[in-house]
Amino acid sequence: MITLNQSPPGSSTGLHENEQVLLTLHRHWFIFALQATAVLFVGLFPFFIFFLLPIGAALFWFSAVIYWLFLLAFLLIAWIEYWLDMWIITNERIIDIEQRSLFSREVSEFFLARVQDVTVEVPSLMATVLRYGNIVVQTAGEKSFTIREIPHLEQAKEIILEQCRKINMLDAKT
Amino acid sequence: MSGVALILYILFLLGYGAFLWIALWHLRAYRVAQSGNDRVSGIILACVGLLLFVSLLLFFQVPWQSYSLFPSSIR
Numbered sequence: 001m002i003t004l005n006q007s008p009p010g011s012s013t014g015l016h017e018n019e020q021v022l023l024t025l026h027r028h029w030f031i032f033a034l035q036a037t038a039v040l041f042v043g044l045f046p047f048f049i050f051f052l053l054p055i056g057a058a059l060f061w062f063s064a065v066i067y068w069l070f071l072l073a074f075l076l077i078a079w080i081e082y083w084l085d086m087w088i089i090t091n092e093r094i095i096d097i098e099q100r101s102l103f104s105r106e107v108s109e110f111f112l113a114r115v116q117d118v119t120v121e122v123p124s125l126m127a128t129v130l131r132y133g134n135i136v137v138q139t140a141g142e143k144s145f146t147i148r149e150i151p152h153l154e155q156a157k158e159i160i161l162e163q164c165r166k167i168n169m170l171d172a173k174t
Numbered sequence: 175m176s177g178v179a180l181i182l183y184i185l186f187l188l189g190y191g192a193f194l195w196i197a198l199w200h201l202r203a204y205r206v207a208q209s210g211n212d213r214v215s216g217i218i219l220a221c222v223g224l225l226l227f228v229s230l231l232l233f234f235q236v237p238w239q240s241y242s243l244f245p246s247s248i249r
Contacts, residue, residue: 032214058232058235058236058237059236059241061232062229062232062233062235062236065225065228065229065232066186066229068225069190069222069225069226069229072218072221072222072225073190073193073197073222075218076194076197076215076218076219076222077197079214079215079218080197080200080201080215083201083205083214083215084200084201084204084205099204102196102197102200103200105204
């Protein structure tokens with residue numbers, strides 16, 4: 001069980017009485033690792049330039065350090081976007097917190113009672129090897145939710161379907 | 175040139191510091207789940223701190239007096 005240190009920001013009510021968080025999901029670490037690797041490669045440019053062009057050493061390395069500081073700022077933003085982008089599955093609903101950029105975010109939530117269909121997609125070879133993929137949740141409304149590039153696909157799907165089954169059984173009894 | 179460089183460098187440090195403050199505030203304000211993965215932001219911040227320190231050292235190594243904002247023909 002995962003405990004929340006605060007109510008999901010942007011969700012209208014926070015956690016309800018008797019509501020328990022069953023699973024919190026972030027994107028697979030590989031997604032952030034790709035960005036970090038790209039930053040690392042771009043960060044190597046000053047070394048190539050230094051060996052190709054005769055530039056004054058101190059000024060060159062000072063400029064390179066400023067350049068690396070900008071790259072680290074970009075990496076920090078990428079990490080914040082990765083880390084704050086998450087899905088919370090509780091025993092009542094799914095909360096989708098989508099961090100689009102540093103200051104842009106969208107929080108959606110829907111009740112498991114409205115879930116009609118759950119589909120698991122594994123879109124690529126890398127996703128197959130590293131075992132991540134998408135879960136598409138079709139609700140009774142027109143909107144379908146896609147939980148993208150997450151690990152533990154089968155576990156998440158099982159939890160969602162199990163909770164839906166429990167909710168439907170309770171509804172049938174009452 | 176050294177005076178201009180110093181002013182530009184201080185402006186850069188102030189801007190970068192403001193960015194870090196906003197980014198960290200954002201990370202703490204909107205973090206939902208307790209997790210040990212704060213290590214990653216810690217590592218990034220440690221690298222930032224190290225590079226800021228190195229940039230400070232290098233700034234005073236650069237012979238700013240020998241550089242000019244404008245070519246001598248314009249002056």
